Amino acid sequence: MSTTTAGVIFILSLLAALAVAYRYLGDYLFRVVAAERHGRVERGIYRALGVDPDAEQSWGVYARSVLAFSLVSILGLYAFLRLQDLVFRVPDFAASIDERVFPHLAWNTAVSFVTNTNWQAYSGESTMTHLVQMAGLAVQNFVSAAVGIAVAVALVRGFARRKSERLGNFWVDLTRITLRILLPIAAVAAVLLIVGGVVQNLTDGTAATTLTGAQQHLTGGPVASQEAIKELGTNGGGFYNVNSAHPFENPNAWTDWLEIFLLTVIPFALPRVFGRMVKDNRQGYAILAVMAIIAVAGVALTNVFELQHAGTVPQAVGAALEGKDVRFGVSNSATFAAATTLTSTGAVNSFHDSYTALGGMMPIVNMMLGEVAPGGVGSGLYGMLIIAVITVFVAGLMVGRTPEYLGKKIGAREIKFASMYFLITPALVLIGVAAAMATGNWSTQLNVGPHGFSEVVYAFTSAANNNGSAFAGITVNTPWWDTALGLAMLLGRFLPLIFVLGLAGSLARQAPVPASAGTLPTHKPLFIGMVVGVVVILVALTFLPALALGPLAEGL
C-alpha cells in the first residue's frame, strides 16, 4: 500500500470513529449536563465545597465562579511549582528549584495550564518532579477542560431557555463533567496507552548500559495517566520535552491514532449536545458540518504540502522528514499537526518548525481560524456559536431584517459581545508580535529570515488562542517572553469567556420569537456555507499581512 493511500485511510478511519462518537458520546454528554438529579457522591462533594447544587446562577455569578476557581488555581499551581522540591523529590534533579523553575517560568506555566493552553517553556524531564506533574499540572488538565465545557453548556442554555436569568450552576457543571465524563474516559484511555507501551510508574526509571557501552537513563514517571487527559482535554502539555513524539508518550502508530481520536472526540461530539439542548438535532448537524468541512480541508492541505516536500532542504533530503519519527511517517505526522491545531490541544508528534514553509503555515492558519473546527473542549463550540451569531448578523444586514438565531434576536447588545469575543484574540496576537519585533525580543529565534518571523507569529498565535504548540526553535524561557505569553494566554482565555457568558445571559433573558417566512434557516447548506465563509474571510482579512511576511514569503 502506498504512503498516500495509507494516509487517506488513516484519516477516513478517524472520521468514521468520530461520526459514531458524535451520536453516542454526544447523547451521553447531553444526559450528563442536562440531568435533573444529583448522584449521592456528588451531593457529598457539594456539601464539602459548601455550595447549593440547586441554586442556579445568573451569568455574572457564573462568570465570577469561573474566575474565582481559575484565580485560585493559578495561585495554587504557582506555589506548587515553586515548592515542588519539598516533598517526594523524584527525579532528584541536580539543579535547585531557583536554577530550574524561575518565578517567571512558574507564572507562565501556571497560567498556561489553568487556561487549557499548556504552552511549555520548560523541558519536563529536566525540570518537573513526578509529583508536580501529576498533582499539579495534570489536575489542571482535567479541570481547565471541564471549565471550557461548562462555559459552552452555559451558552447553549442561553439559547435554549426563555425569559430566564439563570444559566446553571458552575460548581455542578464542573463536578459532573469531571466525574462523569473526563475521569472515566481518561482512565480507560490511560490503560490502553499502557498496553501500547506508554510508561506509568513513580520511579526515576532505569539506568542502562547500551550495546556499545554508553550509559543511557531510561526515564520513568506517571506518563500514561497524564497523556490520556492531555489529549482528551485538548490540553497538550507533554510529560517530556518532545511531547507526543517521545516513544514513552506515543510508542507506535496505533497509539498515535488513539491520541488523535482522543483530542478530537469531545469537541466533535459537543454540537450534538447543542442540538439536543435546543431541541433540534438539525442545528447540531449544521454546526458539525461547518467544523468538519474546515477540519477536513485543514488536514488534507497539511498532508498535501508535507508530502510534496517543497523547499531547499526537503528537496535535498527527498522528503519532509526532519523532525518526524519513522514509525509515524510523514502523512500521520501531518494529520496529527493539523488535528492538534484545529483543536486547542497543542500536543505534537513531530516538530512544526521543520515542516515545509506551507506545511508549517497550516498549523498557524488552523489556530488563527480561532480554533473552532472543532476547537478545544467547550471553547470550540462556544467559538463556533459566536461565529454563527456573527453570520446571522451579516446575513440580516444583507436583507435588512433584525437577525435572529434559534428564535433569539441578535440585537446591539448581543452583537457587541460577539464582536468583542472575535476581536480580542487577533488583537492579542498582532500586538504581541509587534511588541516582540519592536523591543528586540524576536532575537531569541533559532531560524533566520521569514522563518524566524514565523516563529514569533506562531508563539503569539498559539498563546492567545490557548493552543500551546510551537515553532519550537525560538527560546521563550526569558523574563520578557514568559511574561508576555503568559498575559496573552490569560487574556486570550478569560476575556472571551466573560463575553460568552455575557452573551448567554442576554440570550437567556429573551422570549423566543416565532420563526417566520423571513427567518434564515440555520440548519440548511446555505447557512453552513455562509458560516464557513465568515470564518475564512474574517481570518484572511485579519492575518494575511502577518502570514505574507512569514510562511508565504518563505514558501512562494
Next chain:
Amino acid sequence: MRTPSWISQHLAAVRALVFFTVLLGLAYPLVITGLAQLPGLKDKADGSVVQVNGKPVGSSLIGQSFTDADGNPVPKYFQSRPSASGYDPDATAASNLGPESIEDTLGDPALDPNSEDGDGSKQALLTQVCARSKAVGDLEGVSGARPYCTSDGVGAVLRVFYTGGLSGKVTRAVSVNQACPATPFLPVYEGVAVECGRFGEDYSKGVLVPVRGDAPETSPVPADAVTASGSSLDPHISVEYAQLQAKRVASARGLPVGKVDALIGEHTDGRALGFMGDPAVNVLELNLALDRL
C-alpha cells in the same frame, strides 16, 4: 453575619481545588499505576526495558547510538538515525531547523574547533543533511550525492551580488558554506569567478541562491538516514536504510548477506492494521538478534 458572596465563592474555589487535587492528582494516577502492576502491563509501564544476561541494555522503544567512544559507527551494528540529543532521554529535543536553513555560520579560524567553546561555527540544516549523506555513502560504499549538496558534503549555496541590489549584473558570487581555502563547488557563476567563504565577512547584501546540481532526485542514502527525528529517540529506521546497511554488517560479522536480510525482515514492524504509520525496523532489537547468533 452572612459571608459576602465573593468570599464564599473563593472559599468554594479553594475547597474545589483541594478536592480535585486529591481525586485527580493523587487517587487517579495511583490507581492507574496500581493497574499497571498487572502481569502483561508491568514490563511496558516500566519502560519496555531489554535485558541481556540480567543487565538492562536499553528499551525496545528508545533508540540508541551504535557508535564507539569517538562517535564513529561500529561496523557490526546497524546504525540509528541522526539525533539532536544524541539519544539522551534526559535532554530530548528536535533540531527545529526550517526548510530554508541553508547558510552556515563559518568558524573563526583563529579558534580551535575541538576546544570546549568550539570555533563559533554553526551548520545550517542543509549542510547537516549533505554531511550525513556523504558520511553514510562513504560508510556503505554508495554515492552520497544529493541535490543542493557539494561533493565535499556541505550545502551548495551562493550569495550573489548584483549591481542593482536584487537585480542587474552579477558582480560577485560567494560559496558561503565552503570556508577558504576550499575550492568552490562551482568555478564560475554567470561569468563571475566564485569565491570561497571567509569568516567574519558580511555577505548579507547578496541574494541567497541554492544550486541544485546534477545529483539524481533519489539518492541511495534514504531520507531517514540524513534527517534527525522529532523525538531524538527514534528507535526505528526505514526498511530501505536497513537494507543499505546489510552488506556492511554482514561482512563485519562474517555472515552471508541473505541471513542478515532475513533478520531485517523478522524485525520489521509493518503498518498497524495495515494502514497506520510507516513500516519500520527496530534497530536495537535487530542488533540484539545479530549478537545472539
